[in-house]
Amino acid sequence: MEGFARATNMHGIGIGIGMPRDLQILTTVLALLILSFTAAVPPPEPDPCAGRRIHVRRLPARFNTDLLRHCDGAFPLADHPSATPSCASLANHGLGPRTHNRSRSWYRTDARLLEPLFHRRLLDRGACLADDPARADAVFLPYYASLDALPFLLDPAMLNLSAAHGAPLADFLKRDRPRILERRHGHDHFLVLAGPAWDYAQPPDTDPRLWGTTSLLRHPEFDNFTFLTLESRAWPWQEHAVPHPTSFHPSSLPRLRAWLARARRSRRTALMLYAGAVSKPSRPNIRGSILAECANRTDRTCTVVDCSGGSCDLNPVRYMRAMLKARFCLEPPGDTPTRRSTFDAIVAGCVPVFFENASARTQYGWHLPPGRYDEFSVTIPKDAVVLGGVQIAETLAAVPEEEVTRMRERLLELAPRVVYRRHGSAAEGMGMDAADIAVEGALRRIRRRVRALEDGQPEAMYAMDDDNQEI
Numbered sequence: 001m002e003g004f005a006r007a008t009n010m011h012g013i014g015i016g017i018g019m020p021r022d023l024q025i026l027t028t029v030l031a032l033l034i035l036s037f038t039a040a041v042p043p044p045e046p047d048p049c050a051g052r053r054i055h056v057r058r059l060p061a062r063f064n065t066d067l068l069r070h071c072d073g074a075f076p077l078a079d080h081p082s083a084t085p086s087c088a089s090l091a092n093h094g095l096g097p098r099t100h101n102r103s104r105s106w107y108r109t110d111a112r113l114l115e116p117l118f119h120r121r122l123l124d125r126g127a128c129l130a131d132d133p134a135r136a137d138a139v140f141l142p143y144y145a146s147l148d149a150l151p152f153l154l155d156p157a158m159l160n161l162s163a164a165h166g167a168p169l170a171d172f173l174k175r176d177r178p179r180i181l182e183r184r185h186g187h188d189h190f191l192v193l194a195g196p197a198w199d200y201a202q203p204p205d206t207d208p209r210l211w212g213t214t215s216l217l218r219h220p221e222f223d224n225f226t227f228l229t230l231e232s233r234a235w236p237w238q239e240h241a242v243p244h245p246t247s248f249h250p251s252s253l254p255r256l257r258a259w260l261a262r263a264r265r266s267r268r269t270a271l272m273l274y275a276g277a278v279s280k281p282s283r284p285n286i287r288g289s290i291l292a293e294c295a296n297r298t299d300r301t302c303t304v305v306d307c308s309g310g311s312c313d314l315n316p317v318r319y320m321r322a323m324l325k326a327r328f329c330l331e332p333p334g335d336t337p338t339r340r341s342t343f344d345a346i347v348a349g350c351v352p353v354f355f356e357n358a359s360a361r362t363q364y365g366w367h368l369p370p371g372r373y374d375e376f377s378v379t380i381p382k383d384a385v386v387l388g389g390v391q392i393a394e395t396l397a398a399v400p401e402e403e404v405t406r407m408r409e410r411l412l413e414l415a416p417r418v419v420y421r422r423h424g425s426a427a428e429g430m431g432m433d434a435a436d437i438a439v440e441g442a443l444r445r446i447r448r449r450v451r452a453l454e455d456g457q458p459e460a461m462y463a464m465d466d467d468n469q470e471i
Contacts, residue, residue: 089314121435138442339359
């Protein structure tokens with residue numbers, strides 16, 4: 001049409017200059033409708049699984065579920081003759097049998113079943129699981145390593161073969177879908193090891209072989225993996241410590257709150273408690289000093305719970321009632337620096353007393369804030385007690401009661417972070433538990449290492465500057 005001009009508005013709709021008035025009105029209305037629709041569309045929601053997608057590697061049953069058959073064979077899960085029957089520890093998906101029929105939160109949990117526990121929890125992640133490993137940010141290996149180690153640890157005939165622990169898994173990962181391992185050279189792989197890292201770090205050429213240890217962590221194929229262990233070494237570039245499992249596995253927020261309320265109002269009649277072995281040490285050490293001090297006291301200042309021979313391992317009633325009545329729980333190192341008792345004490349609201357930093361402060365940074373231990377614990381250097389004559393009871397009695405109350409309150413605030421929820425529990429309102437935090441910590445470490453790998457910065461791959469920061 002002669003003299004007809006055309007303009008285009010910001011939405012790409014042509015507006016004719018000189019077109020019929022009705023057509024102009026219709027075009028304007030359409031433009032306004034599109035504008036209002038565009039303004040009403042909310043921005044896309046952030047992806048909750050971004051950087052957190054995990055592929056659970058399918059392993060042959062010989063690496064996990066078949067190993068549970070040892071429970072009634074030559075290598076029982078429960079070693080103490082008065083403990084729970086071995087196969088009973090597998091009840092309730094590895095949490096063990098309930099402490100009594102009416103219990104819904106307390107179980108006789110064998111710590112060596114931490115690996116199946118994590119396996120179950122990873123399978124419960126739902127939307128953040130990736131069937132395709134190429135789309136995953138991390139790869140979880142459901143290998144029950146500590147159970148696979150039992151023959152090497154308990155059968156004298158296999159002692160000299162302990163360097164082979166883990167070799168079949170390494171061979172399988174190289175042969176079966178090798179691209180999964182090669183993609184990031186193993187830096188995105190993680191797994192759980194239900195024991196101290198030192199027990200699995202014996203050099204493979206050690207001769208004679210050391211009893212009670214294997215060479216799992218020494219396999220070069222596993223150098224880049226992240227191991228979640230119950231205790232890490234002094235330079236934990238290959239592993240990170242996660243809390244020892246307690247017997248408390250709450251199934252809901254009300255049950256968690258009910259227990260914490262009980263611990264908060266419990267009447268504390270004893271100053272301090274020690275739960276552990278009571279055998280006389282062959283040389284002076286902190287445990288011997290504790291036992292001697294407690295034996296020399298005629299009042300009720302110190303309570304001793306005899307856990308010799310593993311008698312407390314699957315019997316929380318034996319020590320938990322006593323912990324609820326004590327203000328402080330003594331946590332001396334033993335064969336290794338860390339103790340399950342530390343986490344039992346936290347759950348009981350019994351302020352832990354440490355005698356070296358390796359017992360917790362340098363271990364569990366993802367779960368407990370490393371720089372704030374003074375808020376919920378007491379540290380007395382072990383040399384000051386063993387060699388310097390410092391009296392533990394006098395040191396603890398000097399802590400003002402209001403300070404003890406503040407420590408206990410802070411301790412109970414942290415307790416949900418170090419317990420493992422019951423499988424399939426209602427997690428709403430409970431926050432992250434020990435398993436959630438461990439997985440998030442592993443993902444954070446993997447993201448940093450993969451980023452360094454992709455950026456060509458190998459020196460940053462094993463940097464530990466922020467690895468112990470709270471999740």
